[in-house]
Amino acid sequence: MNLRRKTPYTLLQASQNNPGLAKLMALQKSSKERLDAIETLIPVALRPHVQCGPIEDGAWCLLLTNNTTAAKLRQLVPDFEARLKLKNLEVKSIRLKVSRPT
Numbered sequence: 001m002n003l004r005r006k007t008p009y010t011l012l013q014a015s016q017n018n019p020g021l022a023k024l025m026a027l028q029k030s031s032k033e034r035l036d037a038i039e040t041l042i043p044v045a046l047r048p049h050v051q052c053g054p055i056e057d058g059a060w061c062l063l064l065t066n067n068t069t070a071a072k073l074r075q076l077v078p079d080f081e082a083r084l085k086l087k088n089l090e091v092k093s094i095r096l097k098v099s100r101p102t
Contacts (some may be wrong), residue, residue, distance in 0.1 A: 007059055010031075015102060019023060027054065027055055028054055031052040031054065031055050031060065032052050033052065033089060034052065034055075034060055034084060034089050034091070035050070035051075035062070036081050037051040037083055037084060037087045037089055038079075038080045038084065041076055041079050041083060042076070043072065044074070046069050046073070048065075049064055049065040049066060049069040050063070050064055050065075050069065050073070050086045051063040051064075053095075055091065055093070058091055058092035058093070059091065059093045059094070059095055060091040060093070060094050060095070061094075061095045061096075061097055062094065062095070062097070063096050063097055064096055064097065064099065065098070065099065066098060067098055068087050069098075070094075070096045070098050073096055074096060077094050077096075080094055081094060085097055090094065
């Protein structure tokens with residue numbers, strides 16, 4: 001017996017029916033809003049090396065592709081925090097994490 005749904009549906013529709021998925025999508029949206037708010041503070045050459053990461057217990061994580069990007073962004077964290085405060089998107093802290101390619 002095939003109980004599979006015959007009509008495809010979007011991720012948004014699926015999330016509306018699943019509280020856990022809805023929460024994850026809301027956290028992702030919140031993280032993306034923060035990245036959008038600080039993007040102009042990130043040097044243009046480094047922007048492709050930065051992705052928004054999770055928000056856990058008020059700590060926001062930025063995922064970086066290399067240590068050079070991490071070193072430069074470490075200097076900009078106070079500016080990021082000020083911009084987020086100005087936009088009412090405050091977090092307790094900002095973590096920078098270099099993610100290794102798999």
